[in-house]
Amino acid sequence: MSESAPRQTPRDYESELRGLKTSLLAMGGRVEQMIGQGTRALLHRDAVGGAEVRKADKAVNDAEKDIDGMVLRILAQRQPMGSDLRLLTRALKMVTDIERIGDLAVNLGKLAIDLSELTTPEMTVHPAIERMAETVRSMIADALDAFVEGDTELARKVIARDDEVDELHDQVFEEVLLGMMGKSMGVAVGIRVQEAGRLLERMGDHATNLAEQVVFLVHAEDIRHPPRED
Amino acid sequence: MQLGVRAKFFIVTVLIVVAVDFAAGVYLQVKLKADHEARIEDELSRHARASREFLGPLDAPWAPELIDPWADRLGAAMDTRVTIIDAEGLVLGDSNLEVRELASLENHADRPEVRSAQPDRCGLSTRYSETLNTEMLYCAVVLEGERGYVRVATPLRDLDETFERLRLVLVFAGLLAVALAIGAGSVASRLMYGRLRALMEAAQAVAEGDQSREIPVTSSDEFGGLAGSLSRVSKELERTVKELTSERDLFEAVLQSMEEAVLAVDADRRVVAVNRSARDLLSITGKVQGRLLLEVVRIPQLSDAVDTALRGESRSIDVNLETRSGLHHLLVRATPRGEGSGAVLVIHDVTEVRRLETVRRDFVANVSHELRTPVSIIQANTETLLAGALDEPAQARRFLDAVRRNAERLGQLISDLLDISRIEAGKYAIEMRPLSVASVARSVNKAVAEACRRRGVVLEVDIEPELQVRADAGALEQVLINLVENAVKYGPEGGLVELAAREDGAAVRIEVRDEGPGIAPDHRKRVFERFYRVDPGRSRHMGGTGLGLAIVKNLTDVMGGDVGVTPREPTGSIFWLSLGRVTEDDNSTHQASGGNGQSSGGGEEINIVQKAAQG
16 A cells, blocks of 8 residues: 555544454354254254255355455555554454364264264264253353453353363263264264264364464463473 | 633724724824915915015115125014025025025026916925925015015924824824723623623533523623523423433333343444343343444344345344253344434244244144044944945954044044143133142052053052142042053053152152153153154054143143153153142141132033043
């Protein structure tokens, strides 16, 4: 941009940042819903619900592109400093994490479709899966709330809860493995339940990333990869 | 620079005075100077003519030695300079010069006053006199007989001095006028400013919302008028504020009492209003005014709907919302609020409506399906009989037996349907009174004895004899019979069914435990719905109508109790029932207290126990 470019008012700039925040939150909200949809489809072995998740993912992918574009445009035209610059760079990272969560939710939907096609009667998906999904969903919701409120306390709680998800994942993996070995659970079902656990575990990791970005955004403090206390 | 009204008024006054003073001074000076000059000219001309008359008869020889003394005498008499010049222009006498000096004077014939001189009129000229080193006014006339000229002159210095004095007077007068104007102006402006200030303060008070302030109307001039207007404006303002306040209160009351959730946002998508229903439905907590919609409610569909409304179009959308209390079905309507000034979202929670719609639809479908099966079996069997099977007694008996069984099932189904519709319509009259659980259990035991015997099931009853519940005898018996019959039906042949009851706080918990296959978690919530079957084929084979547990649920609700199912280890289910316990005190005080209002409907009572015993 040359010096002679028409100077836009601070009000325009404000509304650009507001638009960015709005888009980011809308995208997050969509992904929250997708996890709910995917999990419900999985638990009910509902192929229609599973397919809906994929439809919803289109909006998420579009939002990722939109937000990337917005950030780059603001960076180029405004050359922001300080906390605004931090918001923009964090937004780029958060968008990536949210988009990945969306993709994982789509995979959850695919598993629901796979399971709906199996004719194994009276199969109940491992109860821990439901708890995992609820935990992950609330982690993402809390991370976004923390982003809205600038609440690092909440963000740190989200990060702490990733251990909870990991434990549930281990439990699901082990119990389903034992079930398959003891023939009480079919392999076709078992591997899909394990896969669902893995997907949710990955979502938990991305939710943790989101929370870390929020901490950085507020305190300008990078808490990723802490030195190990051995 | 910011000047107050007072300063402006003052400055203007002073400027006007100075300008008037200056103009008057200039005018006076010009006018007086002209007058004065005319007078001097007039005087000189008279002097000149007098000198001419005097010199006319003089017959002394025309020589300087003789003439000069005359000039001196005339000059002394008239206090002016007098010069006598001959026709050739030679100066013969001058009142200011000695005789010997005259010879050195140049010829005066070319002087303008001399050249323009006439016998009766002055030739005038204003000039700097080298001789006297001063500005002089000259006046010359021709002497009688054209012998020469006499010239009188007076220095103009006197005139200048006069004007110098005049100017001084004028300046002094002007300064005095300015001083007076300043004084008068400041007094006037002070007076006016005082009143203006009072009005200003009153207006300020009105602007700040002090309605009680009286505005002083002290005079009938423009200030008085202004004060009057201001006072009216203040009253009008007060009235408008009151109206707006009451309108706002009304709006707020309507908004808050609405069943529908309402959210209003401005053009920047910031929340401006939200009602209680919206807070409850969308789990909104804390302050929301001025925050972005998506910060308050992270539902992208709502944001999309607002976007549409902000473009000026109304839009209705369906949203499925996952909340802590389960999946909610929302009907959202977004309406633009004026020209680009925001949008209003009205949200109906239609979860219950949709569920009831589904239930009703399913009910009709289920009833038709359940009725059709026995009817077609009866049709098929009777047709077979008519087609010839009637002639073969062994076969005919088998077909007739099938007809009887299905007719019975039809009858059972219809009476169950009637029961359930009566209970749901509130026409089932119940009489709540203290009942001994043990005695009800004995009736149940009798009623199911035949069913138990057929399947070789043992019913074990474990109830303290003195345990009492508040319930309707018929309804409780019906509930327990249905539960025990189910346990017998779905448990293994030769198995054990337990009927137990114990105190549970202020309630009595009655449990029916079986050794059946159990019910999967997904089904547990739904087994009490009408026609809901865990395993449709098996249930129908057992002769169930799919309504037994629905009747249990409905009757328990009517009695104000609670019912549910929990899994049993290692296998089987526990159907539990929770009803109000009767203590010794209750027993004495509330002996045979009436029903819970259901009986006031005046509906007919159905003897369920009797019918169940037949079934």
